[in-house]
């Protein structure tokens with residue numbers, strides 16, 4: 071089983087439950103926002119320090135005019151004691167000490183371990199980011215506004231032109247379309263502009279010493295040490311996201327060991343600095359995940375009036391002919407093209423938004439990053455880069471996202487009404503959407519499982535009436 075790429079699994083309104091781990095991209099985006107916030111706080115901290123320095127300078131300046139006795143008084147005071155290490159710091163230091171045996175047992179040399187791990191500190195920003203729950207989960211259209219913006223498309227076209235020779239070779243060799251690879255590149259790091267701001271060992275060791283994903287993080291940390299040793303890298307140059315994904319297409323160390331190739335033929339596999347290396351390595355990964363050359367990921371469709379929306383759960387695949395019999399057409403009203411693969415209908419924004427028929431290649435992109443909105447963003451930007459048409463149907467932009475408290479209240483109210491939305495955690499996932507569909511069906515509403523403010527209000531009212 072592939073570990074989640076970046077963050078703890080999450081679920082998100084508007085995302086079909088391809089697995090229990092859907093929604094990771096929203097987490098990632100939320101974490102990136104949080105990271106940016108931390109960045110701002112970092113600036114504030116830096117400014118505070120500057121302020122402190124100014125005060126100290128002032129004190130220093132004043133001190134030069136102090137009487138000699140005052141100086142003596144200051145010097146007579148004992149030096150302040152070093153701050154006591156916190157229990158977390160002690161546990162982290164112990165982990166770094168203990169993990170050495172595991173690493174050496176796996177073939178890491180003492181010199182490699184020392185280069186990566188000596189003097190390593192726990193990173194409290196990484197810890198904070200693992201615990202962040204987004205207050206508002208971005209609606210899918212807001213996400214796509216950035217992910218497939220005109221700027222992203224023109225940058226993608228420029229990137230395709232700049233790497234045209236490498237991309238042609240990669241596509242011929244691995245059978246993954248250049249538009250898909252360039253789209254992943256854009257979605258992951260804005261074509262190499264955002265490579266992450268953490269040291270990979272600091273980030274992974276922080277996730278590895280304690281928390282919910284220590285097993286996963288320990289195996290990635292070991293993979294990162296192997297990578298450092300095999301590739302003769304400099305540990306301090308190995309930057310990554312807070313969750314250990316690195317390079318231009320944000321690969322995990324374990325995936326590097328399985329899939330990384332030298333795309334530019336210089337004898338090195340450098341996913342940070344060489345776009346051909348990063349693109350070719352991602353092509354190997356996508357190909358290994360089952361990308362079928364010459365097949366579509368899917369396309370926009372139009373559903374007939376009175377469609378049974380519970381069929382559009384993103385997971386239940388049917389032969390294309392069966393969807394046609396139910397009145398499903400292309401977005402512009404033509405008969406669905408023949409396809410030997412069964413397809414599932416994905417409604418990213420519920421019954422009022424665009425609908426998509428998705429096939430196996432869509433699921434391959436979900437393996438790269440397990441969130442349907444991420445997969446849609448990659449596939450849609452790839453379509454635009456290939457000159458295919460934009461989404462036809464309008465998004466329900468008047469629908470406001472539910473806050474964390476509102477999502478939690480919705481789950482609690484569904485339980486009160488006898489439904490099973492899963493754990494009350496503010497994440498409307500697979501079970502939450504399934505419960506919502508049942509409630510919608512019982513009320514003769516389109517059973518799309520999409521939580522809106524109107525649905526929330528009605529469910530809360532019913533739960534209150536039931537409670538009184």
Ligand code: CA
Pocket residue numbers: 332333334335336337338339340344347
């Ligand atoms: Ca290379």
